[in-house]
Amino acid sequence: MKNLTLMLLVTMLTIAGCKPKTGTSVASGDAASKVYVAPGTYDEFYNFVSGGFSGQLAVYGIPSGRLFREIPVFSEDPETGWGYTEETKPMLMTSHGYVPWDDFHHPALSTTNGVHDGRWAFGNANNTPRIARIDLKTFRTAEIIEIPNSSGNHSSPFITENTEYTIAGTRFSLPPDYEGANTDVSISSYKDNFKGYLSFISVGKETGNMDVAFQIQIPPLNTDLARGGKGPSHDWFFFSCYNSEKAFTLLEVNASQKDKDFILAVNWKKAEEYAKAGKGQHQKVKYTHNTYDEKTHSATSEIKTDVLVLDPKELKDVLYLIPCPKSPHGCDVDPTGQYIVGSGKLAALIPVFSFEKIQKAIANNDFEAEYDGIPVLKYESCLHGEVQKPGLGPLHTEFDDQGNAYTSFFVSSEIVKWNVKSLQVLDRVPTYYSIGHLCVPGGPTAKPWGKYVIAYNKITKDRYLPTGPELTQSAQLYSIEGDKMKLLLDFPTTGEPHYAEAIPASLVQPNSTKIFKIEENNHPYAAKGEKEAKVFREGNIVHVVMTSIRSHFVPDNIEGVKMGDVVYFHVTNLEQDWDVPHGFVVKGANNAEMLIMPGETQTLKWEPDRVGVFPFYCTDFCSALHQEMQGYIRVSPAGSSVPLTFSTGKTAAEPPAK
Amino acid sequence: MKKIHNYSAIAVAIAALCFLATFKFPFWVIYLTAPQYPEGLTLYIWLHKVSGDVEIINGLNHYIGMAIIDETQFPEFDILPYAIGFMVGAGLLIAFLRKKKLLFFYTIFLVLFSILAIYDFWHWEYQYGHNLDPDAAIQVPGMSYQPPLIGFKQLLNFGAYSFPHGGGFFYISGVVICCIASILEWRRGKKQLTPKIR
Structure with a gap:
């Protein structure tokens, strides 16, 4: 009788261990080497x-x-x-x-x-x-x-x-x-x-x-x-x-x-x-x-x-x-x-x-x-x-x-x-x-x-x-x-x-394309060099024609934007080098960031919702001085007399405008 | 005046053609590699211009305050084509006239010109390597960025290789051919002066 109980127990345990196997690991021995693509190879x-x-x-x-x-x-x-x-x-x-x-x-x-x-x-x-x-x-x-x-x-x-x-x-x-x-x-x-x-x-x-x-x-x-x-x-x-x-x-x-x-x-x-x-x-x-x-x-x-x-x-x-x-x-x-x-x-x-x-x-x-x-x-x-x-x-x-x-x-x-x-x-x-x-x-x-x-x-x-x-x-x-x-x-x-x-x-x-050629860039608001960068107003629309290259924007100081203005940042990436995109975003932007490939121009629309100074910066880690790739845009109240100005690298303090 | 051997005349003509070839191929190449530039950056120096990744190199160099490489800054690019043109013309003329003395003058001129050119190249490299913008973002005390005249040198994260390219090899070949021809002519002249012992 004791033997019978033991046998029954063993049988039950065996059955319990017989739960059908799922496919957790059915890959064969050499599978790893067949899918291994060594670092740096394609x-x-x-x-x-x-x-x-x-x-x-x-x-x-x-x-x-x-x-x-x-x-x-x-x-x-x-x-x-x-x-x-x-x-x-x-x-x-x-x-x-x-x-x-x-x-x-x-x-x-x-x-x-x-x-x-x-x-x-x-x-x-x-x-x-x-x-x-x-x-x-x-x-x-x-x-x-x-x-x-x-x-x-x-x-x-x-x-x-x-x-x-x-x-x-x-x-x-x-x-x-x-x-x-x-x-x-x-x-x-x-x-x-x-x-x-x-x-x-x-x-x-x-x-x-x-x-x-x-x-x-x-x-x-x-x-x-x-x-x-x-x-x-x-x-x-x-x-x-x-x-x-x-x-x-x-x-x-x-x-x-x-x-x-x-x-x-x-x-x-x-x-x-x-x-x-x-x-x-x-x-x-x-x-x-x-x-x-x-x-x-x-x-x-x-x-x-x-x-x-x-x-x-x-x-x-x-x-x-x-x-x-x-x-x-x-x-x-x-x-x-x-x-x-x-x-x-x-x-x-x-x-x-x-x-x-x-x-x-x-x-x-x-x-x-x-x-x-x-x-x-x-x-x-x-x-x-x-x-x-x-x-x-x-x-x-x-x-x-x-x-x-x-x-x-x-x-x-x-x-x-x-x-x-x-x-x-x-x-x-x-x-x-x-x-x-x-x-x-x-x-x-x-x-x-x-x-x-x-x-x-x-x-x-x-x-x-x-x-x-x-x-x-x-x-x-x-x-x-x-x-x-x-x-x-x-x-x-x-x-x-x-x-x-x-x-x-x-x-x-x-x-595979590596860069877009800057000389072939026919974007109406492209700045094909830093000298072409500018900011201008058309009614309540402000166009910022901007360049980015390691590691600065031109311009990176903009003043004279007023509440009620609509600002278009047209950013041209001047790089002609492989794998150097720049990003752009401005504080409070209600849409998104944008990534700009070498030689390309992209435009971010921005409608400031309050008076103040707003930073913008490069979002794509581009160089050792990527963190420094930033700028400011000042938004004044509607009707303010702050003139529309823009610059990069101008360090002498201007007389403060009120 | 003594005439040069047929072979020497042919050699000088070949040298002249070698000089002519330098118009067609870059003279020198500076090749840069860095961890983030596995594909490398290349700067070709021609008789009359620079080519390759000039813009990218200029862009990178502004971090350490190196001056922009600008073709218009080099009077050499205006002079060199004429100088080499003169070498081609003179070489062919000597091969035609076959005057020994002219060959010797020619060779001496080539050697002196080459030394001057090497010095000039080194001088520009020195200028670029040491004349740095004091406001540069990256300043390593005591560091200069003079590329090697020939060979390899590590400059911060960049490894810089400097070697003659197609045009350079043609030029060197031309000078070496003229030197060998002159030496052989010199020895031949000496032999002819020595009375035969018999």
């Missing part, structure tokens, strides 16, 4: 990671996972002055006025012939629909264009093979908002009055300048993600969508009823032909186009009023629907351009469509139905095959250079590697926890660089030291060089990353 890849609700684009090094920079895009950045300086404010203008924030989900790196060219990154604003172009020379937002007739700009800003177009789709269908359209409709009239739009924004071949070329009006589906074709499918664009149920309330349930939603196959080349032939309707709309000029160091915001809308019900060969299981999210084209992978986020399989079969089905009019006047192709006719039992909740797929695909699974929290041709599952690794998008360097292009897959997880839980209820977001780096995927590194991320792309550093690093 990472192999740049990783451009969307900030989600931060609205910005973060730049990391891979394999180290080190954060280099957060590029301000759709959200104000008081740290640099983005959205606060007079020069950058127009970048955040929209048809709704100044919008200080947005939700940035997907970067798209420009390609030529389907291969990364390292010129630009595009980014989408999900809330107030816009696309931004970020210049990879300066790592700055160069252009932002608003999308008319649009909302929930989620399936964006994916690009065509030669970056001919970047695209925008409507995750939230809406009543069209062109002039004359009835927008004040009952929400329950969704089926009749709501529309979706697929917008094609042309990208200037040399300049990168964006222009809304045409829009395709579609039924009120919620377009989710998209990819451009490549190689044989060059002329096509593929969008996933959910809510073929046309639900407008409790979508969680009502948009998950049907067994299949769609992948929209768009022949953009045909649409382009129709657009050029004027086979659409010009609608009067209102949207902004904001551009930043590197020579004037200033942005301009322009209102545009025309958009060309194509109707695929009339233009029959522009749009086809392919049934795809259960609310597809990812819609990804393999490097050869022959296979399109749909990822139904509620499905338990992954359908892979064949471009060749889709073309054949179209040629044979192999339609199973029409959906709001749009032909629906037969699922089986388009299907290359299904990956069986891959996992739960497939979201997004990228590819390596060996013919393999990597699909993220939110529900089963794993990455699954499978072969595109054979559809066989080859390997799976857990992610911690609940992966959203994933990224293989060059994974969406015709030439994947391979080597790693990076998971951007939605849930962090116990992976890091806790920081209260709000935790860091988490990315994970896996090696894909062998047959088995291997976890190498966890690294925290800013904002909430959705999609990300990685590109070899060698395609970006050599082009």
Whole structure:
């Protein structure tokens, strides 16, 4: 009996010790050396990671996972002055006025012939629909264009093979908002009055300048993600969508009823032909186009009023629907351009469509139905095959250079590697926890660089030291060089990353701008030397045309400003040396500071709220005498007779003015 | 008057072309490195100008009160192109005339000119290194900032390297060629004066 008790106790203890292991430490022995980038050496890849609700684009090094920079895009950045300086404010203008924030989900790196060219990154604003172009020379937002007739700009800003177009789709269908359209409709009239739009924004071949070329009006589906074709499918664009149920309330349930939603196959080349032939309707709309000029160091915001809308019900060969299981999210084209992978986020399989079969089905009019006047192709006719039992909740797929695909699974929290041709599952690794998008360097292009897959997880839980209820977001780096995927590194991320792309550093690093040339500075208030510094009055506006160089401002003593004046500090950084920005701020400034790069001019607006003397100083530690880089501005009562004077280095006391 | 050997004439012509080349390449280079300047700062000194990171160096030098490097302050930049032009012309003329005495004068002139130029360069370096603004922000008692004439010297956080550059090497080659030619001609002359013993 005693023995039996002992045995029972031992058994119980053993069971208690058998609590399933979590992934606390599953990195293999040599992981550290694989991600170690020695001090002073460089990472192999740049990783451009969307900030989600931060609205910005973060730049990391891979394999180290080190954060280099957060590029301000759709959200104000008081740290640099983005959205606060007079020069950058127009970048955040929209048809709704100044919008200080947005939700940035997907970067798209420009390609030529389907291969990364390292010129630009595009980014989408999900809330107030816009696309931004970020210049990879300066790592700055160069252009932002608003999308008319649009909302929930989620399936964006994916690009065509030669970056001919970047695209925008409507995750939230809406009543069209062109002039004359009835927008004040009952929400329950969704089926009749709501529309979706697929917008094609042309990208200037040399300049990168964006222009809304045409829009395709579609039924009120919620377009989710998209990819451009490549190689044989060059002329096509593929969008996933959910809510073929046309639900407008409790979508969680009502948009998950049907067994299949769609992948929209768009022949953009045909649409382009129709657009050029004027086979659409010009609608009067209102949207902004904001551009930043590197020579004037200033942005301009322009209102545009025309958009060309194509109707695929009339233009029959522009749009086809392919049934795809259960609310597809990812819609990804393999490097050869022959296979399109749909990822139904509620499905338990992954359908892979064949471009060749889709073309054949179209040629044979192999339609199973029409959906709001749009032909629906037969699922089986388009299907290359299904990956069986891959996992739960497939979201997004990228590819390596060996013919393999990597699909993220939110529900089963794993990455699954499978072969595109054979559809066989080859390997799976857990992610911690609940992966959203994933990224293989060059994974969406015709030439994947391979080597790693990076998971951007939605849930962090116990992976890091806790920081209260709000935790860091988490990315994970896996090696894909062998047959088995291997976890190498966890690294925290800013904002909430959705999609990300990685590109070899060698395609970006050599082009990085070091300074702006002072002789090319065409800012209207630039002082290209200390002799050009001045202060002058225009009514109640005082312009301070100021220079900064290690380690002083010219002027640094300003008097004669009066209550009721509006002061503009136009500060030019005269440095022509690498990595010597200066900052500027004045006491009581209600906006922000600003950082001024070498050769650049930026302007801070200041409205003094009281009489007194106010210090201003350099905020960017610039030199051994940075602390001395300061000055004073005196504000006198309205109607005071203090003359407007300015100086630097004048030590003889002037007779005190009263 | 004695004529010089064919080879000597060719040598002098080559020397003259070397002098000509100094118009095309910087004469001297001063290269500065510091902890915060891993990429280095370079000052090229030409016959008629300075180039490279002049503005940045000037900006940094104001902390220790060094004078601004300003091309217009150097009369040398006006004189040197003519001086070198003269050397080219004279060298080619000697190669054509092949007069021995002229070669000797020419060589002596080159050597004296070079010594003067080195002294002048050193003098400017001395001026810049010692003539400091008494109001400078950084003042280290007893410290001067004279860059080395040739070689390396540590000046506070900056390591300063000073070496001839392309043009300088051409110039030195020209002078050395003329010296060798003169010495050989001198010895040849002596041999011819010595009666043959046989």
